Amino acid sequence: MDKLMLDTSTKGKRGVHLYDRDFETRVEKLVPKSYLRKKPAELPELGESEIMRYFVNLSGKNHHVDKGFYPLGSCTMKYNPKINEETAGLPGFQHIHPQQPDDTVQGALKLLYEIGKNLCEIGGLSAITLQPSAGAHGELTGLMTIRAYHESKGHPRKYVLVPDSAHGTNPASVSIAGYKSKTLKSDENGLVDIEELKNALDQDTAAFMLTNPNTLGLFEKNVKQITSLVHEAGGLVYMDGANMNALLGIVRPGDLGVDIVHFNLHKTFSTPHGGGGPGSGPIAVTRELDSFLPYPCVRQSKGAYSMDCKRPQSIGKVSSFYGNFSVIVRAYTYIRMLGSPGLRRVAEQAIINSNYLLSKVKDDYDLPYKQTPMHEFVISGNRQKEKGVKTLDIAKRLLDFGVHAPTVYFPLIVNEAMMIEPTETESRATLDAFAQALKQIATEVETEPDTVKSAPHTTVISRLDEAGAARQLNVRYNRQDE
Secondary structure (H helix, E strand, C coil): CCCCHHHHCCCCCCCCCCCCCCHHHHHHHHCCHHHCCCCCCCCCCCCHHHHHHHHHHHHHHCCCCCCCCCCECCCCCCCCCCHHHHHHCCHHHHCCCCCCCHHHCHHHHHHHHHHHHHHHHHHCCCEEECCCCCHHHHHHHHHHHHHHHHHHCCCCCCEEEEECCCCCHHHHHHHHCCCEEEEECECCCCCECHHHHHHHCCCCEEEEEEECCCCCCCCCCCHHHHHHHHHHCCCEEEEEHHHHHHCCCCCCHHHHCCCEEECCCCCCCCCCCHHHCCCCCCEEECHHHHHHCCCCEEEEECCEEEEECCCCCCCCCCCCCCCCHHHHHHHHHHHHHHHHHHHHHHHHHHHHHHHHHHHHHCCCCECCCCCCCCCCEEEECHHHHCCCCCHHHHHHHHHHHCCCCCEECCCCCCCCEEEECCCCCCCHHHHHHHHHHHHHHHHHHHHCHHHHHCCCCCCCCCCCCHHHHHHCCCCCCCCCCC
């Protein structure tokens, strides 16, 4: 195992020199003595080149989208164009402070205003908040907005309906927002069962949460009937936008009767996430819900931009200031670089890549739902499990081929599920190589199953005891000389 920075530290070595020699003296005068350290922090003392090499070598041990294919279903791990980093690093964006007067940050406010308009147009909705920090945070903000709306009508209602194919964050967000979730079973085609929905709807239904395309990669063909039924019961329709990459420029949720949708800027609009975060999860809403959105909102008047905090019906802030600004800048860059035709092409290519890849592997694994998927698809390792090899084993074996494993064991309605999303940014050659890897593993299950069950073999560390690590978590670092 490589040594950590603390183990290679040399006392007195510096990677940076501060020119303010009186800094420590001034700190002692400004900060109460009780808050000051009794002894210096134990930080590594290294030169700049040593620090750079340490982190570069460390990053090479991890898998990331700049290193290789990352077909993580329902997470849209697309390549992040580096032009996004250039714009996010511009001094006019990087060196401003959120508490500056509005007239000194007009460029930043204009960007926030314009991306809000762009997202509303993409979603077919009227108003937006950019505050939520990610998808689940967007869900919670949307559900809080739903509660505020119903309370304004004098009846907050009790239940939110959630399909059994939904992301796990959906029912969690429902609970945090103070509602109870009711799970609806999918029909034989993996879609919302209309009769189940009809039977569940009543005067206490606050909302229905719909992921479209759903987590099987299937478009809910009855979506207009679904939204009509919910509205007839006085409820609202929330759309989980995690799979928006399949819809860009093709269909707008608002046109389907959706009242609220969240966007994952870190998925659909190519900003880093996961280890490269943070994320951003704006929600767009109908005009009827605008007044309940968090404050502040950016407003334009006579060519000037300002923050509007006078919103008496607002649910209040859900994040400091106005969300993860640098992430929003990256997404704005992506949208402006592609334009409307380019965004539609993103969705079209994502759908083509998904179906091309499925055509390559559908004979080697079980396909629980036969309909044509959109940007992602779900196959099953049931056939391999009968031979003693689990889906987790297949996922671990894929690491030996230099690709990240797809999402496994989700959605829960598919046994031994493998959820695969290639995205539009991968080449045909990459998809062919991935398909060949899945085919080879399927063959190994038949001929040498132990090779799969003991994988990975080529990674920095071998297979972890994940269950043991979860039960006996110990992240304390002990110096080697202690």
